[in-house]
Amino acid sequence: MTAAAFLLLKIEQAGPARAWLQEILRGELTTAEEIPREQRERRHACLNTAFTWQGLKALGLDEKSLQTFPYEFRQGMAGRAHVLGDTGPGAPEHWDFGGKRPGGPPPEDIHLLLMLYARSEDILRTMLSRQRERLVAQGFRELYCQRATHLREEKDGQIFFREHFGFRDSLSQPVIRGFMKPSRDSDEYDSPIAAGEFILGHENEYQEKPLSPSVPAALDPQARLGPAEAPDRKDLGLNGTYLVLRKLEQDVDGLQAFLEKNKALAPSGCGDDEKRKEWLKAKLLGRWPNGAALKPGQYEAPDLGAQPPSNAFRYAQEDEGGLGCPVTSHVRRTNPRDALAPTPDLSLKVSRRHRILRRGIAYDTSREEGGPPSSGRGLIFIALNANIGRQFEFIQQSWMNNEKTGRLYNEQDPVASGHDRGMMTLPAKPLRRCVMNLQSFVTMKGGGYFFLPGVKALEFLAHLTPLAARQDS
Ligand code: HEM
Known part of the structure; x- marks a missing residue:
């Protein structure tokens, strides 16, 4: 639809x-x-x-x-x-x-x-x-x-949705046990999740x-x-x-201006200015705009060819220190997969208890006849879960807005949290890079909890x- x-x-x-x-x-x-x-x-x-x-x-x-x-x-x-x-x-x-x-x-x-x-x-x-x-x-x-x-x-018969910052969205979704199957098992990083995490009356991840x-x-x-x-x-x-349901206004021009100002943070291997900005934007979010996973040592988005972006990646083995996908990026915060202490197995078990089904859709009030006076564009973020406190609120409060994550301090979700001169560490070798003076690119504009x-x-x-x-x- x-x-x-x-x-x-x-x-x-x-x-x-x-x-x-x-x-x-x-x-x-x-x-x-x-x-x-x-x-x-x-x-x-x-x-x-x-x-x-x-x-x-x-x-x-x-x-x-x-x-x-x-x-x-x-x-x-x-x-x-x-x-x-x-x-x-x-x-x-x-x-x-x-x-x-x-x-x-x-x-x-x-x-x-x-x-x-x-x-x-x-x-x-x-x-x-x-x-x-x-x-x-x-x-x-x-x-x-x-x-x-x-x-x-639409690409090669596949339909993708984008959000206003230019990323493909709705890629990582929990597969529900007994309800639906991934198109290929190899597309997923973990086994299906108990139905009771998303639908009342069914057994959840706590059995x-x-x-x-x-x-x-x-x-x-x-x-x-x-x-x-x-x-x-x-x-x-x-x-x-x-x-x-959350109406999240996105400051697209603000993000562009920020990338322009900070593009020098990208390593020279990235290429021209546009590629540098794309690299920096991908680091903030934790995926390439085309949906591909960020891998250590990559400077450019991989050519996906006919292959759709896959969700079959974990962090602990391939990217423990966040050289590819930064530890405090949006996607690694909102679903740390196997990267939480003390062990990858325990981490997977814990993160399975904090998943949500996302059904986001973009809005752009300037394109609506008779749109409301607060024009702007953004995301109507929708999450379905059986336990608002343990799932949606936990992700927002304890992962996105948590200032102490992965042995780093004073950092929050660089894309979706509210900031006033925030910062973000980009792990790199030999020296990490620091993104400074992050502003808020997303502003909460309305919402509610519904049964x-x-x-x-x-x-x-x-x-x-x-x-x-x-x-x-
Ligand atoms: C305007 C605000 C936001 C934007 C632009 C945004 C954008 C994105 C994008 C582009 C992805 C990667 C594609 C994907 O896996 O679907 C993503 C993933 C995700 N986002 Fe957001 N998001 C926003 C707000 C939120 C909020 C408020 C939450 C929850 C409180 C959230 C939770 C997630 C989760 C759980 C994932 C999947 C991570 C994974 O499993 O790898 N996002 N988001």
Whole structure:
């Protein structure tokens, strides 16, 4: 799917909102089921919906059930700003949506995220206007609409997505055990990961089922949900997950100016100025822009020919000191693979417990008709995980923003963390090089934590009769 729209909605009338959920369940919602060939329109579009904690409350879920959701989710992304490093220009008071305004009137709480994806802008536009009409009539208020478009590149029959800094993105994704297979086993650096890391109700990498939200059995007379661990309760989490959405503005001109100013850091073997800048940019991120892994002693991106970039690399054996892929680069921080102390085997085991499924898509407000006033371009970063605290937040807080990594100090993720005169060490022989005065190339602009229910749980929510209403009747 090429084009997307993310609608951030508030539920103003729970009854009509639940009726809309029932309607989308009758054939519009995209599920794992194969869509018949004759339903051409549906095959060219996707529709999914997810709820914030406030949204579940607005839909009528009782307080005790709401408390069965994890703490991070209940607090919401803005409430976790101190953990995520969303401060300064990236603080919630500056966000386009999902933020908080200290001292000012409180912004409206986001209740629901409606995600629309389509094969073309035209199809998306039609879907969007159709949905908007219905949403207004069915008890919703639109708080924000974020459009996005994949920067697609087709090479030798393969489709790649790029982000605005010019890198191929979405290359390293966890392979889920029992669900999908890499095209070739040799494309991966490790074996598939337990499904419970990404989908509630399944065993995770600790050989246990993740914590799952539950509701009183009395709320489910139609038996849509399976049993929960606690007696007299039903499992609302089964086959659902948590969705993290972040609007990350990218300062493309700022990065270009920085590379121009610092290109002399690249060794002379790199070639002309453009090649030097490409080398430096690759070192910050930890992969070549074409997606190839960075290897020690390489000055230029390898010609990939017909071969797509592979994910079959580890660090401990080939590149322990980070002579190829710097220890503090974006990709090595966000997934250290086998490079953590004390041993490669233990490192693989640990890093498997901090993976996320990423579904990023680029935005460029200058290309949208009637785009929001805060024009700019960037990435709509989406991560799916069963445990926001142990997976997404851990990566952001303990790996990306951690100033003490790999025996280095005062360094953070050079690409995606907020900096004020940051630095980065580029290991090299005989002498390492230091990148100084790194500025922030990415600014947080809005986001939220959402619960993406499984189909049965969505059916349950769509037919929910709140406890209070039951007691009255
Ligand atoms: C605008 C901000 C960002 C940009 C431009 C960006 C870009 C990239 C690129 C180009 C890659 C390499 C290609 C790939 O493996 O898919 C990558 C990998 C990755 N990024 Fe980001 N990213 C951003 C923010 C984030 C954030 C906020 C997180 C998580 C908190 C994150 C987590 C990851 C992970 C886990 C990988 C895969 C590493 C691996 O397995 O080797 N990224 N990113």
